[in-house]
Amino acid sequence: MTAPDCQVHSVNVGQPSAVQIGPRPHVSGIDKRPQPGRVLVSVNGLAGDHVVDTRNHGGPDQAVYLYTREDYAHWEALLGARCRPVALARTCWSVAWNPPTCAWGTCWTSGVGGVRLEVTAPRIPCATLAAHVGDRDFVRQFVAVARPGFYTRVLRGGEVGPGDAVRLIPGSANAPSIGDLFALWYDAAPDPARLEQYLNFPLAVRVRARVQRRLAEARGALSP
Numbered sequence: 001m002t003a004p005d006c007q008v009h010s011v012n013v014g015q016p017s018a019v020q021i022g023p024r025p026h027v028s029g030i031d032k033r034p035q036p037g038r039v040l041v042s043v044n045g046l047a048g049d050h051v052v053d054t055r056n057h058g059g060p061d062q063a064v065y066l067y068t069r070e071d072y073a074h075w076e077a078l079l080g081a082r083c084r085p086v087a088l089a090r091t092c093w094s095v096a097w098n099p100p101t102c103a104w105g106t107c108w109t110s111g112v113g114g115v116r117l118e119v120t121a122p123r124i125p126c127a128t129l130a131a132h133v134g135d136r137d138f139v140r141q142f143v144a145v146a147r148p149g150f151y152t153r154v155l156r157g158g159e160v161g162p163g164d165a166v167r168l169i170p171g172s173a174n175a176p177s178i179g180d181l182f183a184l185w186y187d188a189a190p191d192p193a194r195l196e197q198y199l200n201f202p203l204a205v206r207v208r209a210r211v212q213r214r215l216a217e218a219r220g221a222l223s224p
Contacts (some may be wrong), residue, residue, distance in 0.1 A: 008110055008164040009069055010034040013049035021131045028052050030132045038161035041115045043154045053128070060153055061120050061204035066108070067149035074147060079135075102150060102178050104201055105171030113158025119171065121204040122148035122182035148182045151204060175201055184214065192218040 012032035018025040029050035040047040043060050051058030106119040125142040135141070142148070176198050184190055184198075195215040203211065 006166045006168065008160055008162055008166060010162055011039045011046065011160055013039065013046050016050050016052055019128055019131045021127050026128070028128050028132070030128055034162075036162075038111075038159040040157070040159055041111070041117075041154055042157045045154070056126070056206075059205070062151035062206070063154050064117055064152045065123060065149060066117070066119075066152060071147045071149065074145070078141075078145070079133075103171035103173070103175040104178070104181070104203060105175050107155065107169040107171070108152070108166050109156075109169065110164045110166040111158050111160035114156060115154070115158040115160050116156040117152035118155050119150045119178065120153050121151040121207045122178045123151065124148070124182075124185055143186060146179065146182060148178065150178045153204070172201075181207055184211065187214075190214050190218055 012034050014029040014032040016027050016029055017031045019028045019030060020026075029052045032049070035048070041064065043063060045051070045058065045063040102119060104119055104121075107116055108119075109116045125139040125148075127139070129142070130136055130138040174197075176194075180194075181198075181203075184195075192215055195211050195218065198211050199208070199215070202208075
């Protein structure tokens with residue numbers, strides 16, 4: 001199926017730069033800028049993009065980050081001039097369609113060579129994002145709004161650029177949604193049965209570790 005007006009609006013990559021977090025600057029690749037031409041996509045992400053904090057970001061399971069035009073519009077309405085057009089963009093395709101229940105395993109194909117991306121994880125906000133946006137309270141707002149966008153792994157590489165049409169291939173109806181996985185990070189008492197169900201899917205490495213940790217905690221809490 002192809003969603004109406006579903007296309008790539010920008011492809012953004014970033015160079016290492018200083019971000020002020022607390023009393024001292026840190027080096028980060030969060031400052032992503034739109035590219036005017038076509039960009040090569042490989043298993044490690046977009047050509048020319050830099051991930052500095054490789055412990056928490058990047059890698060084959062979180063190679064390309066997608067955020068939607070509608071979600072940008074929401075933040076622009078909420079924050080006004082404080083929301084720069086690419087402030088929320090890590091490695092990003094901006095597309096004009098984003099079902100709230102987008103499931104793990106949903107695929108997007110686009111561009112030269114039929115680039116194929118598979119949804120693996122939600123974005124979890126951090127202090128670096130808040131510093132980049134210029135609002136110390138932004139992490140709390142991001143969690144409350146619950147528009148995390150989603151990371152993807154690259155199943156097939158190629159080239160993408162602004163204006164490329166995007167085709168959606170839905171994931172399994174039984175898979176956890178990006179909303180489910182995002183909520184898990186902040187759920188004080190997750191359901192162990194649901195966590196066990198999540199582990200039936202090949203989630204991104206960091207998400208799987210989180211689910212396993214929360215399941216161990218939940219089982220411990222239920223033990224006599």
